[in-house]
Amino acid sequence: xxxxxxxxxxxxxxxxxxxxxxxxxxxxxxxxxxxxxxxxxxxxxxxxxxxxxxxxxxxxxxxxxxxxxxxxxxxxxxxxxxxxxxxxxxxxxxxxxxxxxxxxxxxxxxxxxxxxxxxxxxxxxxxxxxxxxxxxxxxxxxxxxxxxxxxxxxxxxxxxxxxxxxxxxxxxxxxxxxxxxxxxxxxxxxxxxxxxxxxxxxxxxxxxxxxxxxxxxxxxxxxxxxxxxxxxxxxxxxxxxxxxxxxxxxxxxxxxxxxxxxxxxxxxxxxxxx
Numbered sequence: 001x002x003x004x005x006x007x008x009x010x011x012x013x014x015x016x017x018x019x020x021x022x023x024x025x026x027x028x029x030x031x032x033x034x035x036x037x038x039x040x041x042x043x044x045x046x047x048x049x050x051x052x053x054x055x056x057x058x059x060x061x062x063x064x065x066x067x068x069x070x071x072x073x074x075x076x077x078x079x080x081x082x083x084x085x086x087x088x089x090x091x092x093x094x095x096x097x098x099x100x101x102x103x104x105x106x107x108x109x110x111x112x113x114x115x116x117x118x119x120x121x122x123x124x125x126x127x128x129x130x131x132x133x134x135x136x137x138x139x140x141x142x143x144x145x146x147x148x149x150x151x152x153x154x155x156x157x158x159x160x161x162x163x164x165x166x167x168x169x170x171x172x173x174x175x176x177x178x179x180x181x182x183x184x185x186x187x188x189x190x191x192x193x194x195x196x197x198x199x200x201x202x203x204x205x206x207x208x209x210x211x212x213x214x215x216x217x218x219x220x221x222x223x224x225x226x227x228x229x230x231x232x233x234x235x236x237x238x239x240x241x242x243x244x245x246x247x248x249x250x251x252x253x254x255x256x257x258x259x260x261x262x263x264x265x266x267x268x269x270x271x272x273x274x
Contacts, residue, residue, distance in 0.1 A: 059089025066098060075102060091122060097129045109136050127157035134166060143170050159191050168199055172267070177206035198227040202234065205268060210235045226255045230263045237272055245272070 066081035082099045085092045100115035113136045119129045134149035150167035153160050164187045171180035181203035184196050201213045213235050220228055229252035236245035249272075252260040264272065 055088045059085045059092040059095075061085075062088065063092045063095050063098075066095070070098070070102075078102065093123070094119065094126070094129075096122065097126065097132065100129070100132055104132060104136060109139055112136055125156040127153040127160050127163065130156070131160065131162050131166075134163065138166065138170065143174050146170055159187065161193075164196070165199075168196075168203075172199075172203065172206065175267075177203040181207065194225075194227070198231065201231050202266065202268065205231075205234050205238055210238050224251070226252050226259055227263075229255065230260065234266075234268050237269065 062081045062085035066078045066085065069075075069081060070078035079099070079102055082095050082102075085095045086099075096115045096119035100112045100119060103109075103112035103115065113133065116129055116132045116136065119126065120133065123129065130149050130153035134146045134153065137143075137146035137149060147167055147170055150163040150170075153163040154167070157163070164183060168180040168183050171177070171183065181200055184200040184203065187193070188196055188200065201216055204210070204212050213231055217228060217231060217235075224232070229248050233245045233248035233252065236242075236248060249260070249264070252263075
């Protein structure tokens with residue numbers, strides 16, 4: 001009994017000291033640093049009394065290894081370590097989210113949803129995981145399910161940029177510009193943002209409130225941005241002034257062709273043509 005206690009204490013003390021020493025070791029890659037700790041953690045398996053702590057320790061260890069491998073771009077090693085983390089401890093914080101993200105990035109949406117759903121069961125308030133679920137449904141064009149997930153994310157993280165942007169865009173796709181405007185208004189009162197302001201102005205045009213957008217543009221000074229040119233184009237096109245709309249579109253294209261073509265996919269420009 002006494003011997004077991006001494007061994008347990010020695011292992012935990014050794015681990016604590018080694019973790020501190022590792023932070024000072026001259027090893028550039030954090031993954032390599034973590035590998036230095038593994039032999040000490042593994043020794044804990046020899047003590048039956050701390051098997052639960054051992055499993056938790058190994059689960060967290062492999063999770064950290066997975067994160068560092070992912071940062072280094074080694075996705076194969078990252079996935080291997082995330083799965084090892086689950087093997088030792090199915091409740092490791094955010095490991096299911098990380099695996100889900102990796103499957104999503106590989107366009108494996110069914111697998112991604114499976115892991116994201118598991119993460120939601122363990123951590124229902126984690127906004128990034130809820131956004132992941134929303135993104136999966138967006139890929140499948142399940143707009144209502146996507147909105148539901150983004151709304152949940154905003155419930156727990158009201159200033160989540162990704163959730164706000166995507167939810168507003170989906171509302172516009174669904175032909176609900178008023179909901180998009182309300183969502184963006186709520187965000188902008190707390191966190192001013194030029195891109196969201198642009199989307200809000202686009203929503204106003206969709207609602208037939210072009211005069212408000214014209215007033216907004218008239219207060220702008222200096223060289224017009226791509227977004228301002230696009231707003232001008234949208235207002236002019238909506239008012240039937242095709243020639244001036246084409247002129248504004250040309251200015252936007254000269255500034256940034258890629259972004260302009262992306263913006264011109266908006267339903268407001270249906271029939272316009274580039």
